[in-house]
Amino acid sequence: MSSPKGENVRPTPGRVKEALFSILSPRLEDARFLDLFSGTGAIGLEAASRGASEVVCVEAHRETAAAISETVDELRVGKTVKVVAAPFERALYRLEGTFDIVFADPPYASEIPLKMFELLRERKLLDPEAVVVFEHSARTILPEIPGYRCTREEVYGDVALAFFDPVDRS
Numbered sequence: 001m002s003s004p005k006g007e008n009v010r011p012t013p014g015r016v017k018e019a020l021f022s023i024l025s026p027r028l029e030d031a032r033f034l035d036l037f038s039g040t041g042a043i044g045l046e047a048a049s050r051g052a053s054e055v056v057c058v059e060a061h062r063e064t065a066a067a068i069s070e071t072v073d074e075l076r077v078g079k080t081v082k083v084v085a086a087p088f089e090r091a092l093y094r095l096e097g098t099f100d101i102v103f104a105d106p107p108y109a110s111e112i113p114l115k116m117f118e119l120l121r122e123r124k125l126l127d128p129e130a131v132v133v134f135e136h137s138a139r140t141i142l143p144e145i146p147g148y149r150c151t152r153e154e155v156y157g158d159v160a161l162a163f164f165d166p167v168d169r170s
Contacts, residue, residue, distance in 0.1 A: 011040050012105060012135060016156045020133065021050060023154070023163070024101060027131065028052055031100035034125070036088050036116065041068035041081075043103050048080045052101075055081045058091040092119040098127040105135040112136070117145050121166060132164040 012020070020043070021028070029051040035044035038057035048055045059065040065085035072081045084091045088106075102120060106113050120126050131151075136142065138160040142150065145164060152163040 016159050034099040034102045036104040037106045041071055048077050058084045058088055060087045088116055092123055099125055100127050100130055102132040108137040121147050126166050134162045136160050
């Protein structure tokens with residue numbers, strides 16, 4: 001597996017990844033899976049290996065996205081996994097259809113990307129039964145996210161996973 005170099009890549013720890021997929025397993029079969037701030041692509045590739053019908057990995061850093069593409073080629077999963085080299089805003093404007101699962105792992109030092117949550121709804125990219133999983137530092141207290149309800153939060157050492165369901169604004 002090609003591994004991107006640089007400080008902009010912080011892979012999700014193995015035990016967090018295992019816990020994530022244990023939680024998501026009932027939803028994965030034939031799911032459309034969106035991996036935002038993809039980094040190494042490991043989460044999206046794991047989703048594909050566990051039955052997701054389509055995976056889109058979005059990564060803003062070109063070199064990092066190229067490394068994910070190399071891995072996709074090496075694993076021969078190009079029919080299932082698509083790599084988009086673009087900032088999340090631009091990628092979300094380009095994507096079509098709805099996703100069943102969205103996983104977002106932005107840099108911990110950055111602000112909570114409220115725009116990401118907003119665009120997912122505005123662009124109607126979420127299936128009504130979708131879940132948005134947001135990885136963040138366990139030290140970060142998440143604000144309320146308009147249009148979403150946090151249904152679960154799990155903490156694994158320094159890493160936390162927050163699970164959001166979209167809610168009707170009316």
